[in-house]
Amino acid sequence: MDQGATGQYPQPVIDAMMNFATTGNAPVHRGLYRLAYDATSAFEGVRQQVADFIGARTANEIVFTSGTTAAINLVAQSFGRLFVDQGSEVLVSVAEHHSNFLPWQRLCEQTGAKLVVAPITADGAIDEQWVLAHINVHTRIVALAQETNVSGARLQDARAIADRVHANGGYLLLDGAQGLAHQAVDVQALGCDFYAFSGHKIYGPSGIGCLYGRQELLTEMPPVTLGGGMIEEVSIRGASWLPAPERFEAGSQNVLGVIGLGAAIDYLQPRRAAITSYCSTLTRQLRQQLAAIPDVQLYSSQAACATLSFNLDGVHAHDLATFLDEQNIAVRAGHHCAQPLMHALAVPAVVRATLGAYTSVRDGQRLVAAVQQAREFFGGESHGA
Ligand SMILES: Cc1ncc(COP(=O)(O)O)c(C=O)c1O
Structure with a gap:
């Protein structure tokens, strides 16, 4: 992703x-x-x-x-x-x-x-x-x-x-x-x-x-x-x-x-409108599902058509990305070559999943499930409850 x-x-x-x-x-x-x-x-x-x-x-x-x-x-x-x-x-x-x-x-x-x-x-x-x-x-x-x-x-x-x-x-x-x-x-x-x-x-x-x-x-x-x-x-x-x-x-x-x-x-060229429509729907759904996980902070726009940027409270973006990588989920984490924006958001780094023509619904489900597991793994459940 x-x-x-x-x-x-x-x-x-x-x-x-x-x-x-x-x-x-x-x-x-x-x-x-x-x-x-x-x-x-x-x-x-x-x-x-x-x-x-x-x-x-x-x-x-x-x-x-x-x-x-x-x-x-x-x-x-x-x-x-x-x-x-x-x-x-x-x-x-x-x-x-x-x-x-x-x-x-x-x-x-x-x-x-x-x-x-x-x-x-x-x-x-x-x-x-x-x-x-x-x-x-x-x-x-x-x-x-x-x-x-x-x-x-x-x-x-x-x-x-x-x-x-x-x-x-x-x-x-x-x-x-x-x-x-x-x-x-x-x-x-x-x-x-x-x-x-x-x-x-x-x-x-x-x-x-x-x-x-x-x-x-x-x-x-x-x-x-x-x-x-x-x-x-x-x-x-x-x-x-x-x-x-x-x-x-x-x-x-x-x-x-x-x-x-x-x-x-x-x-x-002949596929772009269909790819964007598919990615937009999936991105919207995943955004809602990620937002429903306690301790998840979202940084991507509600209107984003293929981008999900987020953090888990108390967990560094690199740790979360490494946890996801252990489940074969490839996301980017860091300042995304946008340090002025990181300063404006007052975060050192965020995790970013981006979707493309080959991103499946199953990929999206695995991402959400893995973020939930990460929260439990890093102790967020007891911390957040
Ligand atoms: C918005 C934006 N501008 C510029 C670039 C730089 O592109 P490239 O590294 O292909 O020159 C990127 C790459 O991530 C980008 O996302």
């Missing part, structure tokens, strides 16, 4: 990667032989597929990265260094994954800009009213999780935030690492300027992800990583860059990962 960290592979994803590895492997954009042309065309085909999947205007708006983390760091260090300066504000939330917090914290340290941090509501959602109220003419970038990784709460009205930030001359980045698995995404309808996601959270491989950026913005952005495959011309005096997206893809690319990502999108 750790789909939110990294998912297991559907068979078609394994098959596509195996097939490419055994019959199609070659460098892209480099070789002058048929195998390399075919690999390049498969690689570029996935770029178009991603563009269609998230509603980008053109495939040139899709940059392959190693994941959400690399995508957000790229925006912060390229776009951020261009558009943020002293007197600017960068607005994030306290519920952000470190991947969508640290790059902005560093950018603010580098530029003298102010990091403005939105709070969460009682249900663990980013307080969107607070965000709207705090966007002003100094706000250059708003960077928010479309779905947070600890509470599982989703942004309700990204469009309103996009409109407000645009009206003030700023830009919106959405961290789609958790959101894309659960909801259809149309970056144009959302109104975001950047959208980042990872393959391994949408049933694809790890080490591959994408940055969507509006073409006019990518065109202005300088590359951050320099190397092979991204230049127009290099001399001993200087260099010029290829247009986006190649400008941002220095070095040999994770072609196998891209192929797997394409197969994962093929798998997810």
Whole structure:
């Protein structure tokens, strides 16, 4: 029950990667032989597929990265260094994954800009009213999780935030690492300027992800990583860059990962609504059952569609996770790369179970039964009674 960290592979994803590895492997954009042309065309085909999947205007708006983390760091260090300066504000939330917090914290340290941090509501959602109220003419970038990784709460009205930030001359980045698995995404309808996601959270491989950026913005952005495959011309005096997206893809690319990502999108796209509906129902039921266990504290949102975050009073999250592991129940425990949120919740760590297409009702029953047993094992029954 750790789909939110990294998912297991559907068979078609394994098959596509195996097939490419055994019959199609070659460098892209480099070789002058048929195998390399075919690999390049498969690689570029996935770029178009991603563009269609998230509603980008053109495939040139899709940059392959190693994941959400690399995508957000790229925006912060390229776009951020261009558009943020002293007197600017960068607005994030306290519920952000470190991947969508640290790059902005560093950018603010580098530029003298102010990091403005939105709070969460009682249900663990980013307080969107607070965000709207705090966007002003100094706000250059708003960077928010479309779905947070600890509470599982989703942004309700990204469009309103996009409109407000645009009206003030700023830009919106959405961290789609958790959101894309659960909801259809149309970056144009959302109104975001950047959208980042990872393959391994949408049933694809790890080490591959994408940055969507509006073409006019990518065109202005300088590359951050320099190397092979991204230049127009290099001399001993200087260099010029290829247009986006190649400008941002220095070095040999994770072609196998891209192929797997394409197969994962093929798998997810026609099934996502059904998977989300199934997971939502199961998550709601399990949440009620966990809430009924004395001493269980819940940290995930009532509206979460696949996330159950909780603690057992008096038991460290790591001890509870280890107890569950002894029953072959794999959950995550810790700060979930969201230490500002842990501070806000005043807990050092929480246990998080996340559901995916392959999580069975029986898995859920076993989780609830094991948490009940853990309470007895750790002495909670006598303590709580
Ligand atoms: C909300 C959120 N953002 C960003 C990330 C980072 O993703 P990756 O490690 O694939 O770069 C994660 C991963 O857990 C996440 O849940």
